[in-house]
Amino acid sequence: MPIYEYACPTCDKTFEAFILRRSDEGEVACPGCSSRSVSRVMSRPAALRGGGGGDTGSAGPSCGPVG
Template sequence: MPLYEYQCKNCNESFEKIVRFSEAEQLPPCPNCGSTDTRKKISAAAALGGSSSGSTGGGCGSGGGFT
């Protein structure tokens, strides 16, 4: 599950929350002041998590003799 970082626009509090995909579109309330006026920030954890386990196996994309 992705970890998202949010920032409250009311008190400027930043907080992180792990959300399911079904909840990804919902903005969680601020844990500090309870305001729902929050915005999603780009998660640093998601950016770091990339594809470091690169397995360079067979390349399927070579050739391509189809018309």
């Protein structure tokens, strides 16, 4: 889904917004202060495939009884 993360410098808040079109980027407003001067944050850990770079923190399935 075309969900982008935005950051509002006015109230220092981050939020996500649906961006279906390029023109929608100009209509993104902060849900906190309704400010239009928000900046997009490019730090989505989701869907990292063949991008280069990335931390592997999740191990495989647990083997053996735990607990």
